[in-house]
Amino acid sequence: MTAPLRVLSLYEGFFAGGARVLHTDVVAGLHGLPGLHGGTQHHRVLSIAARARREATVQRMAEDPRCRRLVAAGVEVRNLGRTAGDTPLGPEAFSTRQLRRAAALIGQADVVVSLKEQPLGLLLALRERGMMPAVPVAVSLHRSDPGHAGPARDWLADAARTGLVSTAIACAESTRDAYREVLGDGVPTHVVANGIDTERFRPGTMPERAAIRRSLGIPADAPVVLFAARFDAMKNPGLFLRAVAAHSQRRPDTHYLMCGAGMSEANAALRAACGEAGVAASSRIHALGIRDDMPNLHRIADIVALTSAFGEASPLCLIEGAASGATPITTAVGDAARVVEGFGVVTAHDPIEIAGAWDRVLAARPVLRHRALAARPRLSRERMIEEYRLAIESLAVRVPLAA
Structure with missing residues (x-):
């Protein structure tokens, strides 16, 4: 029997946007899904922010439909209580208490997946204080212009250069090409084209x-x-x-x-x-x-x-x-x-x-x-979810359970 593959996704926060819709589809689709080597994938989510102030709105995690969907799918969702804004939180912004909470959750995972590059500020803070567990990290990328990612672009470059990020998953060929210089030669990039739930998005009667x-x-x-x-x-x-x-x-x-x-x-x-x-x-x-x-x-x-x-x-x-x-x-x-x-x-x-x-x-x-x-x-999203499963499992070290 094989142990479940424990995957922790990092969100900057829960607020309206296509990348969060897509990643939530992936997490909900993979949670409990059998893997190639037996066992299942078990997913959890850590959101840095509990609320977001963006585009003249205040969006609260507990009211977000993507968060609610994850909870309904049996995915545990936690947060560090911060507020997301137009600029992502850098490594200097986190308290020792927040870093301890994050390190504990990451230490319980076999693989970490960062939704976009913005959450990497948290991982760099953990590394700088010697608190980052030895867990492989994948970053999913959803832009075609890293220059507009602000300071998160430099965080990704640092994480790639130092081996903190093990692999990247790009949603488009334009994304892979745009990030090639940022990631360098040491970080392999998988291109997984977006898919959607065609049962939800269908022609109306x-x-x-x-x-x-x-x-x-x-x-x-x-x-x-x-x-x-x-x-x-x-x-x-x-x-x-x-x-x-x-x-x-x-x-x-x-x-x-x-x-x-x-x-x-x-x-x-x-x-x-x-x-x-x-x-x-x-x-x-x-x-x-x-x-x-x-x-x-x-x-x-x-x-x-x-x-x-x-x-x-x-x-x-x-x-x-x-x-x-x-x-x-x-x-x-x-x-x-x-x-x-x-x-x-x-x-x-x-x-x-x-x-x-x-x-x-x-x-x-x-x-x-x-x-x-x-x-x-x-x-359809079925192909996308399968390709994400393979990319995540390629990072994991599987540990057999005692018979």
């Missing part, structure tokens, strides 16, 4: 779609463009709003949904961005903020839009929308063009071009909806 539209005040036959992104320069909401301003002049029946952290009328910066783009307040502009019902929104969308300026690697919203029947229209960032090949559209960072692409897609919806739905098998 006619009654479902009608009910969702009614709840938002959207007519049954009105076109819908969905922008699922936090209010952040990386997502370039100003470009999206300028495209809305151009498109709404041509198609005044279209409704535009904006959801994510900071995408609410309570955010003064969003109100200012609307004014600058020439987007007037209208019943057709829906600023919905953080939503826990994203599958519903994707089911009524004709288009899922992404206007990001930088940083994206393999955006989840594009495949979530496609699996639900929407057509992804994206700027050329990260692996986006590769992700939507065959069922989506790639544009320049130009509002007129983007609005024109929206027009063309709306004119050809039946054909393009069929293409998106035909891609569902390759968007």
